Every structure is written in C-alpha cells, then in structure tokens.
Amino acid sequence: MEVLFDILYAAGAVLLLILGLLGCVVPVIPGPALSYAALLLLLPSRFAPSLGVCVWFGIGCAAVLVLDTIVPALGAKKFRCSRWGVAGCIIGTVIGMFFGLLGLVLGPFVGAVLGEIIAGKNFLESMRGGFGAFLGFLSGVLLKVVYCAVCAGWCIYAFCEVMFDV
Template sequence: MDLLLIIIAGLFLLTGFLGSVLPILPGIPLSYLGLILLHLTSTVQFSSRFLIVLGIVVIIVQLLDFIIPVWGTKKTGGSKAGVRGSLIGLFAGFFMGPWGIITGPFVGALLGELLVGKTSQKAIKAALGTFLGLLTGTILKLVLAGIMIYYYVEALVRI
C-alpha cells in the first residue's frame, strides 16, 4: 500500500508542477495533496506544523496568483479583456513550446486590449503589466511546487 501511495504522490507532485504553468490544472494544491498522500504512508511522516504551515503558504500563493495579474493590469491601465486574453494566450502558447508559453500571454493580453478599443501604446503597456503579473504568479507557483518536490525526494531518500 505504501508503494502505491508513494507513486500516486509522485504523480500528483509532477502534475502539480505542470499545473503551475497550465491554467487548466490546480498546480500547487495538487502538489500539496501529493505530500499529504506521502504523509499517509507508514514510512514518511511530516510534522503537523510543517503540513499546516505549508497548507497556509499554498493558500496564500494561490490567492496571490489571482491577485497579482489583476494588480499588474490595473497598475498599467489594463482591462479584464487583457487578463482574459493573457490566459487564452498562455493556454494557446503551451501548444507552441517554451517560446509560446513566454510570448502567448503577452500577445493574448495585447489583442484583448486592442479588441476593447485601446490605442496601441496603451494596449502594449497594459499587456506588459498583465504579462508581468501572470509571470510573477507562475514563478511563485513553480518555486513552491519545486520546494514540495524537494521535500518528496528528500523524504524518499531518508527511507
């Protein structure tokens, strides 16, 4: 049973890491669930304090992931169309490889702003704010997912 939980936990952690980039997957909650599953084995035990603090950090980062892009958009004069365009661009960019993941959100935000009638200069500024906000949230999620993978590997090495 432990081996099955360890394998499933690893799959959750990897899926969570991917979900940190893909907007269709709840990245870090999946990674956190992976550590919870690992904790349920008889061979790996995390402290309750560790799991609670990590759970709080997961919630905070999830909230920041929603707040930061909106804040970046508002600070640069963007609209909801820019945020939506950025998310669509991220999703579309995923199918175009690493370069698409980087450029997709910016292009999507730019098109979203242009579609609602912004001038080119204002649309570029808003798209940049949206893109930087989305990028910041993604980096936060990737770092946290990476930290959780580290704890998974470290726990397995100690077995």
C-alpha cells in the first residue's frame, strides 16, 4: 500500500512540475510556486526532500517571484530610462498581468514607453527604454524556467535515488 501512495505522490509531483514549467510563460499559472508545491507534495513519500532542501527551495521561489516583478524595471533602467520610465514599466507589468500573455509581454514595454514620453523624452529614446523593459521581461521568464528546471531536476534525482538505490 505504501508503494501505491508513493506512486500517487510522484505522479502528482510530475503533474505539478509540468504545470510549473508551463506557468513560466502562461501568466495565469504561477510556475515557480507550482514547482515548489511539487517538492512539498513529496514530503510524505519515500522521495521526500530534507527540511533544508524545502527551506532553500522556498527561499528561491520567493526570490524568483519578487525578481520576476522587478527585473523588467531593472532592464529599463539599464537602457537609461528615467524614473518615469521605470515606474511606467512596473505599472505596465502589474496592469499587463490582467490581459493574458500579450498583456504580460507588452505591459512593461508600453508602460516604460509611456513613462518616458511623460518624462519629456522623444519617441526614439522612449522606445529604447521600452526595449530594455522587454529584455527585462525575457530575463524574468528565463529566471522562472531555470528555477522550475532545477526543481524538476531535484525531483528526478530523488526518484532515481530511491528507485535505483543510487
């Protein structure tokens, strides 16, 4: 009976990991949180992570979620956006979350461009700031993918360790 529950926990964890990776690009699915939930789901099984692993992955999940919000603004700042452009990028990111994938991709860009225009910059300078915000958005997606892949890698390692007595 214990083996059956281990299989169910593992299947649930695999499902959460797949959803987590999907959530890296689909805005309504919280990818890193689902990948972390996959690790926590394994706690009552033979594949259980240690407390230290749970804590470190939890800290990593929180860091990724925070960084995913501010990285577009950092990208905009790197491309010499004004404070208005950075604020517009952050506002655009938050508003873009409500408009699906297209809103999430275009929100930081449009917000930074509008912020730069409000700051009195010309259109070309405003577009440069928007491009920086877009690169920041892509960096945030990459960060989420890396976190979810590391979670998946840890789970695969745990499965192999138990199943093959590595």
